[in-house]
Amino acid sequence: MEIVKANNYRKGVIGLLVSEKLPVVDLPAMLDNFVVMKDGKDVIGVAGLEIYGDYGLLRSLAVHPIYRGNGLAKQLLTKIESMAAAKALSAIYLLTETAPEYFSRNGYHQTNRTDVPALVQQSSEFSYACPKSAIVMKKTLIKS
Secondary structure, three states: OEEEEOHHHHHHHHHHHHHOOOOOOOOOOOOOOEEEEEEOOEEEEEEEEEEEOOEEEEEEEEEOHHHOOOOHHHHHHHHHHHHHHHOOOOEEEEEEOOOHHHHHHOOOEEEOHHHOOHHHHOOHHHHHHOOOOOEEEEEEOOOO
16 A cells, blocks of 8 residues: 555545545645555545645545554645645644544644634635534644
């Protein structure tokens, strides 16, 4: 298994996200800040980072159910956080309905929508793709 840039795997990304009931209508045309976990030719995991000024929005972190429990989500999350750090972002935000405990274990804490920077609030994820009931979480990145 390997993590690679997602640009050449759009169909696999969409298939996995749809199967996991995650939004695809607002996927960017180019998946430059997305990565996939591959097993052979198959996309078995995905994670993406949208950039808004000094902030990132983690989206579409998913692992195919057959492969869960093997630390693949953690590997994808670590890769996205490394990308965010390399871009000198100050924090990563996310919306989740199903995994707040997972993200809490990985250094994210719940925050209010009103505390999210305006640029991030204007994203499609915040505007319409994710329901208002989704939990907002944040991880502050340490700048080196």
